[in-house]
Amino acid sequence: MTEAAMTSIPNAIAHLDWQNIRSQLDQDGFALLDGFLEALDLLERDWGATFGCLKHGFYPYLAQISNQWNQRLQLPYRYPRQFHQFQAQCLAAGQRQERSHLMCLREDDYLQIRQDADGEHVFAFQLVAVLSSPGKDFAGGEFVLIEQRPRMQSRPMVLPLQRGDIAIITTAQRPFKGSKGYYRVNMKHAISRVTSGQRLGFLLSFHFSPGPGHGG
Structure with missing residues (x-):
């Protein structure tokens, strides 16, 4: 990745x-960033470096939002301010396996219902993106x-991702305000x-999985 690209990512995030x-995440548990990757022209880049830059940015x-959520849920853990500090906590806990990866799904492929929450340290959010065009490159x-939600039917929500969009999604649990306060x-x-x-597309996780080796 060029120096200009490495500079443009944190600037765009800022x-x-x-x-x-924050309002979208509090209300729905996800937030859409329309055309974020298209604007940065990242689709032909070194994805290992791109993932690292996105994580740090x-x-x-x-x-900050994760710590607010933990406070609402009365959870004692607070995430450190910078990614390298959180990364060090993961590595010290034996979480060394990189989770972030490009994902290519062809006809009849799918991703089964899942939750990427293994390990002692799990970050509250993940990033997902589509790098090809719905309706043109795939259907x-x-x-x-x-x-x-407890004692309620599950609610599916389809995220209308287009080429170059990023969505910030909840990794595992989020606070929901009920009549008696917040619950998970x-x-x-x-x-x-x-x-x-x-x-x-890709799925980017800020935490690592338990196991040997990591991609930085």
Whole structure:
């Protein structure tokens, strides 16, 4: 990745409407960043370096929101201010396996309902993106969030991701304000079956999985 690209990513992140993003995350558990990657012209870049830059850029803003969520849920843990500090906590806990990866789904492929929450240290948010065009490069393949509230039916939410969009999603749990205060809502995600073409995207996690080795 060029020096200009490495500079443009944190600048673009800093100029996002973080008040609106916080409101979206509080209300729905996800926030859409339309055309974020298209504006940065990153689709042919070194994705290992790009992932690292995205992590370092997004983490400080999302850590503030994560700590607010933990406070609402009366959880004692507080995320450190910078990504390298959180990364060090993961490595010290034996979480060394990189989770972030490009994902190519072809016809009949799908991502089953899941929750990327293994390990002692799990960050509250993940980033997901689509790098090919729905309706042109592929059909089907919708990204779905499933919200599971206690004693209620699960609520599926389809995120209308277009090429170059990024979504910030809840990794596992988020606070929901009920009549008696905040309680935990469980969140999972999936990608529906691709009916034709090829769907390229990525899933970026700020925490690592238990296991050897990591991608930085």
